[in-house]
Amino acid sequence: MQRLVINASEIVVVPDPGRPRVGKEMRDLGIIRDGHIIVEGERIVEVGPGFERGDEVIDARGKTVLPGFVDPHTHLIFAGTREDEMMMRLDGLTYMEILKRGGGILRTVRATREASKEELEEQARRRLDTMLLHGTTTAEAKSGYGLDYETERKMLEVINGMKHPVDLVPTFLGAHALPPGRDGDEFIDEMIDVMSRVRHLAKFADIFCERGVFTPEQSRRYLMAAREMGLVPKIHADEIADIGCSAVAVDVGAISADHMVRTCDRSIKALADAGIVAVFLPGTPYVLFHTEFPRARKFIEMRAPVAIATDLNPNCFTENMQMIISLAVTRMRMHVDEAITAATLNAAYALGLGDRGSIQEGKLADIIVLNAPNRLHLGYHFGVNLVDTVIKRGRVVVKGQRHVA
Ligand SMILES: [Zn+2]
Structure with missing residues (x-):
């Protein structure tokens, strides 16, 4: 050979x-x-x-x-960009005010629903080319800009059908946001139904557990349903507040809990004991002009497994894991050797991949x-x-x- x-x-x-x-x-x-x-x-x-x-x-x-870098948290598939919103935030508008003007995630949902499979694939391919040039050889990719059966399915089909050197691992994120005017419990029921129809297209199921989005109770129900369908749970947790989402991660046996900006010491201990990987996304507070970043030193001191990821999406628009390593070092005081481990081996384990x-x-x-x-x-x-x-x-x-x- x-x-x-x-x-x-x-x-x-x-x-x-x-x-x-x-x-x-x-x-x-x-x-x-x-x-x-x-x-x-x-x-x-x-x-x-x-x-x-x-x-x-x-x-x-x-x-x-x-x-090669493993990027364990991306929203790779989306249509349209939101560069103007960064300037609106600079002028003092809050995320909620931008949302009320029809911006934010709901704007990306509209654009992604309207886009054809070919358009989504073409845009994702360009991003994957950039990721590869910057050293990423495996990435997770989520659905979640559809919030309906047709678009969630379309996104997962694009991920599964992508022919590119970067290996992709698909995640169903039907519960990414609550569409305006919808009841949370009813929407979760609907997304569990969607999940049952697309489960063959995903390895993981993910939800945005946060104050004002989905509650820990709703998240627990959704992720337990995922487990019964053979999907491995992941969770967006503690980005804005620690409202008990880490406990949900432990209860449902999640493989990772992502964001973790506001996680309290008790929650870190619970994650460490359960061996759940905390995936830090320092690009997000960076673009939001926040000064608070995940408490990496505390997680490492308490022997919780940690990984880092880009969170690539139209709000946090980067394909570059080297930038994330730089933020991990300068904003989270991770030693570069810790950041390298977090961007390679631990990131692979956040995706259940023991072969890279x-x-x-x-x-x-x-x-x-x-x-x-x-x-x-x-x-x-x-x-x-x-x-x-x-x-x-x-x-x-x-x-x-x-x-x-
Ligand atoms: Zn995310």
């Missing part, structure tokens, strides 16, 4: 203990200096010190090699080469793309910052 060899000055292994890394382990990246990786087919077959020869050799001497996120024998060969002498340049040399080369399932798909496949 063809052997692809990568020789590099710094190989960031992120060793996999068979679960997310927690606490002090998050800084143990298993760095190999002046080492090699051998890839056969789509798998890594050897990692070790010293340089090697092969049929195809990537010379990354002077450079840094990492596992680490440069280890037997893992998928999802590998990125940084134009940087060491990993500390991530979060330090910011606002630029440091990714030079991307290998996805053993195939070089980006080289010299350009798509080659």
Whole structure:
């Protein structure tokens, strides 16, 4: 079999203990200096010190090699953008006032309902191209801009039908917002029915549990129904207030709880005990001009598993995990090694994927080469793309910052 060899000055292994890394382990990246990786087919077959020869050799001497980023929370599929709303917020309008003027998520719902499958696919493909150029090799993608059967199904079909090097993991998010004039309980009943008709198109089910959106009781009912249908629960929790959504995550056996800006110590303890991955989305408070970010230091100290994600959506519009690492370091005081673990191995576990996120024998060969002498340049040399080369399932798909496949 063809052997692809990568020789590099710094190989960031992120060793996999068979679960997310927690606490002090998050800084143990298993760095190999002046080492090699051998890839056969789509798998890594050897990692070790010293340089090697092969049929195809990537010379990354002077450079840094990492596992491809896993982005475990995106709203990849949507139509229309909302750049004007950022300026409205700058002028002092609140999110609720923008919503009353027909903006916000409901504006994206209207645009997404009107868009054809082909239009949604074309726009998502452009975003995936950008994600890949910036080093993301696997991403979660949610529905949730339909809030009705036809559009939720259309979104999930686009995710499932996408042919692109970035692997996508589909999530049903029918309960993303309450349409105006609707009763919450009745809407949840309707979305449970929609879920039953699209469950074959999704791996996860997700809900926006928040004050003024869906209550913990409604979230529990919806996610229990999801579990009975064979979908794994996820939850948007504690973004604006801790109203008990983390307890729901524990009760329903969620794989992750996402946002976690306002999570209290008791809730962090419960998540840590249950091994639920807290997925931080620091891009969201950043674009909302908020000064409060998730308390990453507390989560790590309490040994709760943590991951980071872009939350890519028309409000928080970025495809770039390097930007999220920079925010994790500067706004959440995560050590860059913790942020790397959160963006690779732990992010893979937030998606239930044990076959990636680490440069280890037997893992998928999802590998990125940084134009940087060491990993500390991530979060330090910011606002630029440091990714030079991307290998996805053993195939070089980006080289010299350009798509080659
Ligand atoms: Zn989200």
